[in-house]
Amino acid sequence: MGIIVLLILISLTIALVFLGIFLWNMKSGQYDDTYTPSVRMLFDDKKSDEEQSVDTQESAADASES
Amino acid sequence: MSEVDHPVVQEALQCYHCGQLCTEETLRLEDKAFCCYGCKTVYEILSENNLCEYYTLDAKAGVQLRYVRAENYAYLDEAQVKKKILSFDSESFSRVTFFIPAIHCVSCIWLLENLKKLTPGILKSEVNFSRKQVTIDFNPTTVALSNVAQRLASVGYAPSVSLSGKTETNVAGKSMITRLALAGFCFGNIMLFSFPEYLGLDRSDESLKRLFSWLNLGLAMPVLFYSAQHYFVSAGRSFQQREINLDVPIAVGLLALFCRSAFDIITGFGPGYLDSFAGLVFFLLIGRWFQDKTYESLAFDRDFKSYFPLAVSRLVNGEWKATLVFDLDAHDVIQVRNMEIIPTDSMLLSEKAYIDYSFVTGESRPVRVGQGERVYAGGRLLGQPVKLEVQKKTSQSHLTSLWNNDAFRKPEESGYKKLIDRAARIFTWVVLALAVVTAAYWYVADASQVWLIITSVLMVACPCALALAAPFTYGSMVRVFGKNGFYVKNADVVERMAVIDKVVFDKTGTLTHGSSSEVQFVGVLEERERAWIKALTYSSTHPLSSLIAKSLGVRAETVFSDFKEIPGKGIEGTVEGKLIRVGSSSFVEHRTALAAGTNVFVSIDGEVRGYFSIGTRMRDAIPTLVGRLGRRCAALLSGDGDSDLNKMKLLFPAETQLLFNQSPHEKLHYVSDLQHQKHRVMMLGDGLNDAGALKQSDVGIAVTDDTGVFTPACDGILQGEKLGMLDQLLALSQSATRILKIGFGISFFYNVIALSFAVTGHLTPLVAAILMPISSISVVTFSTVAVNLVASRKLK
Numbered sequence: 003m004g005i006i007v008l009l010i011l012i013s014l015t016i017a018l019v020f021l022g023i024f025l026w027n028m029k030s031g032q033y034d035d036t037y038t039p040s041v042r043m044l045f046d047d048k049k050s051d052e053e054q055s056v057d058t059q060e061s062a063a064d065a066s067e068s
Numbered sequence: 069m070s071e072v073d074h075p076v077v078q079e080a081l082q083c084y085h086c087g088q089l090c091t092e093e094t095l096r097l098e099d100k101a102f103c104c105y106g107c108k109t110v111y112e113i114l115s116e117n118n119l120c121e122y123y124t125l126d127a128k129a130g131v132q133l134r135y136v137r138a139e140n141y142a143y144l145d146e147a148q149v150k151k152k153i154l155s156f157d158s159e160s161f162s163r164v165t166f167f168i169p170a171i172h173c174v175s176c177i178w179l180l181e182n183l184k185k186l187t188p189g190i191l192k193s194e195v196n197f198s199r200k201q202v203t204i205d206f207n208p209t210t211v212a213l214s215n216v217a218q219r220l221a222s223v224g225y226a227p228s229v230s231l232s233g234k235t236e237t238n239v240a241g242k243s244m245i246t247r248l249a250l251a252g253f254c255f256g257n258i259m260l261f262s263f264p265e266y267l268g269l270d271r272s273d274e275s276l277k278r279l280f281s282w283l284n285l286g287l288a289m290p291v292l293f294y295s296a297q298h299y300f301v302s303a304g305r306s307f308q309q310r311e312i313n314l315d316v317p318i319a320v321g322l323l324a325l326f327c328r329s330a331f332d333i334i335t336g337f338g339p340g341y342l343d344s345f346a347g348l349v350f351f352l353l354i355g356r357w358f359q360d361k362t363y364e365s366l367a368f369d370r371d372f373k374s375y376f377p378l379a380v381s382r383l384v385n386g387e388w389k390a391t392l393v394f395d396l397d398a399h400d401v402i403q404v405r406n407m408e409i410i411p412t413d414s415m416l417l418s419e420k421a422y423i424d425y426s427f428v429t430g431e432s433r434p435v436r437v438g439q440g441e442r443v444y445a446g447g448r449l450l451g452q453p454v455k456l457e458v459q460k461k462t463s464q465s466h467l468t469s470l471w472n473n474d475a476f477r478k479p480e481e482s483g484y485k486k487l488i489d490r491a492a493r494i495f496t497w498v499v500l501a502l503a504v505v506t507a508a509y510w511y512v513a514d515a516s517q518v519w520l521i522i523t524s525v526l527m528v529a530c531p532c533a534l535a536l537a538a539p540f541t542y543g544s545m546v547r548v549f550g551k552n553g554f555y556v557k558n559a560d561v562v563e564r565m566a567v568i569d570k571v572v573f574d575k576t577g578t579l580t581h582g583s584s585s586e587v588q589f590v591g592v593l594e595e596r597e598r599a600w601i602k603a604l605t606y607s608s609t610h611p612l613s614s615l616i617a618k619s620l621g622v623r624a625e626t627v628f629s630d631f632k633e634i635p636g637k638g639i640e641g642t643v644e645g646k647l648i649r650v651g652s653s654s655f656v657e658h659r660t661a662l663a664a665g666t667n668v669f670v671s672i673d674g675e676v677r678g679y680f681s682i683g684t685r686m687r688d689a690i691p692t693l694v695g696r697l698g699r700r701c702a703a704l705l706s707g708d709g710d711s712d713l714n715k716m717k718l719l720f721p722a723e724t725q726l727l728f729n730q731s732p733h734e735k736l737h738y739v740s741d742l743q744h745q746k747h748r749v750m751m752l753g754d755g756l757n758d759a760g761a762l763k764q765s766d767v768g769i770a771v772t773d774d775t776g777v778f779t780p781a782c783d784g785i786l787q788g789e790k791l792g793m794l795d796q797l798l799a800l801s802q803s804a805t806r807i808l809k810i811g812f813g814i815s816f817f818y819n820v821i822a823l824s825f826a827v828t829g830h831l832t833p834l835v836a837a838i839l840m841p842i843s844s845i846s847v848v849t850f851s852t853v854a855v856n857l858v859a860s861r862k863l864k
Contacts, residue, residue: 007279014257014283021253028246035196041174042181 084123085111085224110223114179117186125175141217143379143390144229150213153229155203161191162208166220166227171200180225187211187219202227229378244360248353251295254287255346261287262343266834281333284342292326296349298356314492314535317499321530322348328523341527344836348532351844359539359559380404380411383455396458405453412445412462418454423447446756487563487805488538491812492531499529506827517829524831528822532840533847537811540848544855545804552863553787554797561783563808564767565801568750570742571697571794572761574735575706575716577754578771581685581788587619591670591678600628600643601670604650607631608639612668616650616680638668646673653679686719689792694720696795702749705730705738707757736760752794756780796862803858811851818843 027033082089084100085107095102102108114122143149156163170176176195180202183193189211193204202225206216217227261280264273303319306312322345329340382391383401393411396402401417404410410423422434425447434450437443443456503525510518542559549556556562573579593601602620605613628641628648638651649656649671656671668680694701703725704716710728720726727738735753739761742749751758751765754772759780762768770782771791786794822839825831 006276010261010279010283017253017257021249024249025246028242028249033245035198038177038195038197041177041197045178045181 083107106224113186113223119179119182119185122175122179125173125178141214141221141229143392144214144217145212146379146390146392149378149392154213157208160207160209161205162213163203163205164213164216165201165203166217166229167199167201168220168225168227169200170225171195171197171202176225179223180220183219186223187216190216241360244353244357247295247297248350248357251291251346251350251353254291254295255343255350258284258287258343258346262339262833262837265339266837277339278336281339284340285330285333288326288329288342288346291346291349292322295353296322299352311489312493312496313489314495314531317492317496317529317531318352318535320526321528321532324523324526325530328520328527339833341833341836344527344833344840347837347841348530348844351532351841351848352535355536355539355848358543361543380408393462396462398458398460400458402456402458403453404449404456406449406451408449410443410445410447410449410456412458413460414443414456414458416441416443416454417457418452421452421454422450424450486560487808488534491534495529495531495534499525502529502823502827509827510829521827521829524826524829525823528826528831528836528839529819531815531819533815533818533843534812536844537808537815537847537851540851541804541808541811541855544852545800545859548800548855548859548863549784549797552793552797553790554784554793555786556784557782561767562801562804564748564783565750565798566805567748568767568798569700570702570747570749571700572703572705572739572742572749572751572765573701574751574753574755574758574761574771575704575712576708578752578758578791579686579690579704581687581773587615588681589678590681591676593670593677597672597677600646600648601650603628603643604631604639604641604648607641608633612682613639613650615682616668619680648672686715687788687791689789691719693792693794699723702742702747703727703738705735705761707731732757732760736764739764750798752786752791753780793863800859800862803862804855807851807854807858810854811847814850815843815847818846 081094081101083103085102088103095105095108097108097111100111102111114120144153150157154162154164168180171180177197180195181193183204184190189207189209191205191207193202195202202220204216206213217229220227261284264280265277299315299319299322302313302315306316325341325345325348329342329345332338332340333342379390379392380396381388381403382396383389383403384391388403391400391402396412402411402414416437416439419439421437421443423437423443424434425444435447442459445462503522506525507518507522510521539559542562545562546556546559549562598620602617605617605620608614628643631639631641633639634651634655638649638655640647640649640651642648650668653667653669656669656676668682670677670679698721701720701724704720704727706712706726706728707730708728713726713728716726727734730738735758739749739751743764743766749765750767750769751761752769752771753759753762754770758770762770762780762782767784768782769784769786770780771786771788773788818839822831822836822843825835825839
């Protein structure tokens with residue numbers, strides 16, 4: 003009997019923590035834009051200086067394709 | 069650039085940058101074709117900076133630059149402007165958020181987030197795609213704000229700057245979701261703690277039962293005081309205004325539920341109905357959230373200010389300085405360049421100017437203004453830069469007087485009783501009557517039960533399903549519209565659309581294409597001669613000349629001599645010994661009477677070769693649309709002269725009124741006259757000249773070819789190419805209202821069942837917990853499915 007009460011209190015506390023995290027996320031603007039990040043993560047971030055030569059080749063190849 | 073020897077009509081090449089066909093001219097760089105210098109420049113900038121990946125990410129990446137005018141962003145560096153625009157500013161770090169209408173694809177995001185590679189001084193840029201915004205962090209010591217804006221514009225992403233306030237995130241929407249989340253959380257947990265009760269607990273678990281009940285009561289508190297707050301506030305307000313809306317029975321029902329439950333729990337009488345209570349609030353809020361989702365990147369309430377440039381160059385102590393338009397005073401001297409809007413009523417100091425007043429009057433043909441004459445705010449300058457002397461402050465100009473009309477002052481909902489409010493009134497009275505009758509009956513039968521029965525009746529009478537029917541029916545319809553290129557301001561517009569019986573059209577820009585005119589040559593010209601004429605017309609700044617030059621798809625490289633422009637007549641020049649004249653019929657000595665319209669004649673060596681007929685091009689779908697609308701077409705109101713009268717007479721049925729030379733005020737009055745005859749009027753327009761009529765009408769729809777720019781205050785924005793669907797959209801909105809009424813029926817049906825439990829005193833918490841969600845869910849499912857079914861059938 004007592005253990006049920008304890009478990010319930012624990013589960014409620016955990017649930018409250020998650021609610022708190024959600025509200026905090028909400029406030030910090032994580033749900034403001036749900037589209038852009040999904041695209042952004044797919045961009046290759048390879049445009050460093052040493053790789054530029056590779057890139058120009060690539061874009062030339064792309065250009066000839068099109 | 070590679071050479072093309074013969075100016076033969078080339079195969080239409082696709083511009084490498086914007087993907088449009090190169091119709092006017094083709095520029096070449098390496099092996100790529102470009103439709104204009106703008107596109108080519110952007111490509112050059114990008115390839116210099118190794119950013120050509122831009123073109124590989126999305127097929128239609130580039131933004132077409134052909135019709136974009138160059139803007140000067142120098143005013144952004146004024147301290148006053150900066151203060152308004154920057155969201156953060158310090159010595160070495162500033163943050164700005166720009167609204168960029170051109171954002172449309174993955175490539176846009178990629179390029180805008182790589183701005184720092186393009187411009188030193190930019191630290192970071194982040195795009196919000198749904199809002200079409202980019203937030204840029206930059207170092208103001210390395211790069212000025214104006215340079216940032218200039219850079220954006222140079223790659224085709226001209227920011228649209230407004231001083232009406234910083235672009236802020238939607239605070240109301242956020243608090244809405246917080247309320248919803250909290251209600252959902254409490255609802256879930258209360259349900260967990262209520263389950264043991266329904267599944268049956270032994271008597272030995274009495275203390276556990278009580279613990280659950282008290283926990284439920286605790287969890288219900290935030291739902292009552294925070295999540296459901298709106299309903300109580302709104303109900304209170306409706307009492308003050310003596311106008312019962314739907315929130316009244318909801319608030320009463322919620323209160324009854326909570327008080328009864330609290331009473332039951334505190335006295336130990338029973339477990340209460342808190343799961344039903346929290347569930348109700350949760351479902352209601354979902355409905356509101358669904359309804360409140362809007363098109364964030366579209367503006368439906370722009371007034372005249374958004375038509376004006378923010379800044380203009382003013383002469384201060386012999387120097388041109390960027391000044392905010394709203395700081396202009398009488399007798400200031402300002403300079404306005406090609407394609408810029410005249411910010412305020414002024415006097416022309418330069419010799420002459422061509423002003424296009426199409427925004428203000430709808431008349432698309434430019435007006436010639438001489439020195440010392442009056443120029444009105446809202447006109448667009450074509451051609452050479454001119455100097456103007458300001459006569460009135462912007463806020464007092466001729467154009468802004470339209471905004472002082474009553475139509476702009478009255479509140480949004482003009483007299484139209486919403487269906488849901490009418491239903492709510494009937495509903496409330498019926499429930500009240502029922503409660504009184506039941507109370508009377510039980511008072512006689514068993515007085516101790518009266519309080520329980522009354523609360524039960526009020527509880528189940530809570531019109532949750534009723535409240536959900538409207539948001540889900542109209543909300544789904546708004547989404548269907550949005551997918552089809554018609555964006556409405558809110559769900560109420562759908563309802564008002566359903567009762568429209570008169571449609572009023574504007575002509576220029578609405579029925580006809582706004583920007584592109586149709587230029588046709590009547591007569592015979594050799595290819596060589598076309599090139600001459602192109603060269604000749606290219607050198608003139610007259611608007612008709614540039615239209616003709618544009619329409620001739622040949623290369624103009626011929627050199628001519630003796631170029632002369634005779635004001636009000638035409639132009640002439642000599643090529644290969646031949647005198648070519650382009651201009652009015654008297655100028656080329658042509659003496660045939662011709663149909664009304666704008667015609668430009670051509671003569672070569674004194675021989676008339678034909679004429680260019682310049683007319684506006686009708687949108688393709690219009691004739692069939694007019695046929696299908698039939699008697700609903702009330703009128704055509706055009707600011708233009710009546711040169712198109714005959715063309716329009718053929719198009720419209722005889723009972724449609726065709727009115728030309730209409731001022732913005734006349735348009736407004738026409739609409740309000742129709743309304744006085746008890747008609748529900750829909751107005752379709754595009755420019756500032758329609759703004760009054762759009763506002764006055766029951767549903768004002770702005771027709772535009774580019775949703776990012778220039779739509780006056782309106783209830784909805786319709787893409788130009790979708791105008792032909794107007795009758796289907798009207799039919800759909802009528803279906804939506806029918807679906808809503810059926811939804812009401814379903815909801816009443818459940819209410820009757822629940823009430824039969826309540827009046828007989830059999831409403832246990834379990835019955836309530838089953839009935840309430842079922843009624844809500846079935847209404848929501850029905851509305852959503854029905855709307856989408858109807859839409860897919862009608863829009864096949």
